[in-house]
Amino acid sequence: MKLALQNLATETDNEHIFSFLLALSLSDFSPFYIDFFVQIQGADEKVKKVSGTFKHSRAVKILWELAEDSNDATIRYTLFKLFEFLFTLGHRNAGILSSLGIVGAVFGRLRVAQDKEKQVLQKLLRRLLEMGASTREARRLFEAAVYEEKLDPEILDVIRFGMKSRWVEHFSMESSAALVLQSDAKALPKDGISFSVSLFYFIFNF
Secondary structure, eight states, rough: OHHHHHHHHHHOOOOOHHHHHEEEEEHHHHHHHHTTTTSSSTTTHHHHHHOOOOOOHHHHHHHHHHHTSSSSHHHHHHHHHHHHHHHOOEEEHHHHHHOOOHHHHHHHHHHHOOHHHHHHHHHHHHHOOOOOOHHHHHHHHHHHTTETTTHHHHHHHHHHHHTTTTOOOOOOOOTOEEEOOTTOOOOOOOOOOOOSSSSSEEEOOO
């Protein structure tokens, strides 16, 4: 899908491409999402009207990759603001966004961003680090903290925030998802397993 849309996303009138990807990501094809990126005057207020949970993580990934490479600063800013806001709407949204592996891309964009885009990228990066970062991403942050044999206080502040990550490794189940344990599976932890979901089904095959 990304290869099919890549050339279209570089065209001048490409707003509908991003809008349809957002609608697919949320599995909500109401007019609000179909035209979301078409008319984005007052993006901050429009983003606050967004609701819902991500349904298709791969569509979210494609949306990010195409929009992040866009030359349209307004679309980029709206996407960054949208992702930062969706983090606050539910654990599943946060889990999907953190699983995209975009910490490095957000950080790289942050180093060159200006004004409002830089502010929203800082918030988005903190949200991502709150969920955790890979070893490779963490190493890049530490390397960037040293600039011309001096420590960059802005990067150090980001690192300090990331070190306070409150999330452990987890998985998310939705709708009819199930956890299946075969008869030869290892024993469950003696302390049990904790879930933070509204609806789930267990299927144990012993």
